[in-house]
Amino acid sequence: MEWYxxxxxxxxxxxxxxxxxxxxxxxxxxxxVFGAAIFMGGMAGIDQAITNSTTAVTSFALVPVPLFMLMGALLFHTGLAARVFDALDKCFGSIKGRLSYLTVAGGTLFATLSGSSIANTALLGTTLLPDMIKRGYKKHMIMGPILATGGLAMIIPPSSLAVLLGSLARIDVGALLIAGLIPGLILAVGFIIVIAVQIKLDPDAAPGYDTQRASAREIFHAVVVDVLPMGLVVFAVIGMILLGWATPSESAAFGTLAVIILAVFQGVLTFSAINKSLMEALKVSGMMLIIIVGSTTFSQLLAFSGASAGLIGYAKTLDLSPMALVGLMFLIVLILGMFMDQLSIMMLTIPIFMPLIALHGFDPVWFGVVMLLGLELSLATPPFGLLLFVMLSVSPPGTTIIEVARAAVPFILCTLLLVVLLVIFPQLALWLPELIRN
Structure with missing residues (x-):
């Protein structure tokens, strides 16, 4: 059978x-199943595909996935994340657009702790949205920052999706996790600039209001008690990888342990919180591992049938520059994001994209960061971007999906600008991984 x-x-x-x-x-x-029967020799091929698929979910590289999920769930259900937002709220005082800035600051911090874009968006929506509505913020100043900052958890470590991408694409998971740190922080700064420009153009979008300013003593107490201890979690997850003291799997375990220790000291580690966190982590992790089995087998079938080799050969005949090819891949991810979830997109594209990336000599870690940014954007891509519906579910009654999507547009442009910067200055993503290697 021909490859096409x-x-x-x-x-x-x-x-x-x-x-x-x-x-x-x-x-x-x-x-x-049908592919294995056709291309691998009937029932014998199906048996072989089943045997091969077991190795996909017995990889030690996937250990961080359930641990990052559990860590984020514990932060959410114990109330530790909410305490961080309350403490940061006291620090911002009464500056104009305070709650929008708080969304970015708190969401970025929680992104370094949770590893889940959905959890990040849900937390921001349930915590800040009611107060923003009460204070008279316009819808785009509420939904835009929450949508944008929610997606940061996909690129800022720890990122469960980065672990899955690294495992599926055979990219160094530790390097990929760390590579997203600087681009993620640049993106957060970009979001703050977008908010400042929006307030400048429309001061009524985020009306000022009098608020009781916390004393310096109250601010100091809140930061010391609720914010600084989170540094233990950040160090356990990111610092230990940077210093070379732990692998991603070990740092995920240390991060989860750090959250448990903090919850015990704060007196918020209840049986109910543990039960809800374990069930949430189990459901999401189980779904991801099942999908990985399907993806791995699909990749093997593409290779065994000759489709992968044929696609690579066809790509060689295209009159496209290497960067144009990367741009085409990025566009494909965005288009698929209109109809599919991120795991499905990775499963469908990675077996095709990675051989082409190797063919043109691109750094796989750099491409992994670009891919994650594309997946982050696809979360807010109409009509089926997952974060759009998460945002819609916590928005005021009468809010339409069009309003949610329109609010996300300035922040989507900000992310696209970061992608351009990564193309021009790839060291933004590669400097930290190279530092660790050396």
Whole structure:
């Protein structure tokens, strides 16, 4: 069978199953079973595909996924994250647009602790949105910063999606986690600039109001008691990797342990919080691991059928510069984000993208960061961007998906600008990983 017919069957069959509403997991397994029967020799091929798939979820590199999920869930259900926001709120005083700035500052800090964009967005929405509505903030000044900052958890370590991307694409997970730190912080600064410009252009968008200013003693107490202890978690997750003291798996375990220790000292570690956190981490991690099984088998079928080699050969014949090819890949991710979730996008594209990246000599860690930014943008891409619906679920009654998407546009442009900067200055992503290697 010609390579393009193989690719049409595998990729086209998968897209067709998703188009008719088949769950992602079922779609991948259906295509994999028929693909193994056709390309690998009937039942013997199916048996071999099942045997190969077990190695996908027994990789030690995937250990950080459930641990990061558990860490973020514990921060949320014990109330430690809410305490951080209360402390930061006291620090901002009565500056104009205070709650929008607080969204970015608190959301960035929580992104370094949770590893989950959905958890980050949900926390910001439930914690800050009611007060912003009460204070008379316009909708775009409420939803835009929450949507944008919620997605930071995808690129700022610890990022569960970065661990999955590294595992699927055979990228050094530790290097990929650390590579997102500087771009993530630059993006947070960019979001603050966007908010400042919006307030400058429309002062009524974030009306000022009198608030009881906390004393210097209260601010100091809040920072010392509620914010600084979180440095233990940040150090356990990021610092230990930077110093070379721990692998990503070990740092994820230390980070979870640090959250538990803080919760015990704060007196908020209850049986209910532990139970809810474990169940949440179990559900999400189980779903991810099942999808990884389908993705790995799909990648093997693309290679075994000759579709991967054919696609690479075809790419060589295209009159595209290497950067134009990367731009095309980025565009594909954005388009797929209109209809698919991030895990499905990675599973579908990584087996095709990574051989092309290797062919043109791009650094896989750099491309991983660009890919994560594309996945972050796709979270806010209409009509099915997941964060759009998370935001819609916590927004005031009568809010439409169009209003939510429009609020995200300035922050989407900010992320696109960061991608351009990464193309011009790849060391923004590569400096820290190279520092660790050396």
């Amino acid at each position: 017919l193989s690719a049409l069957y595998l990729v086209g069959g998968l897209l067709f199953c998703m188009f008719i509403g088949t769950p992602v997991v079922v779609a991948f397994f259906a295509v994999n």
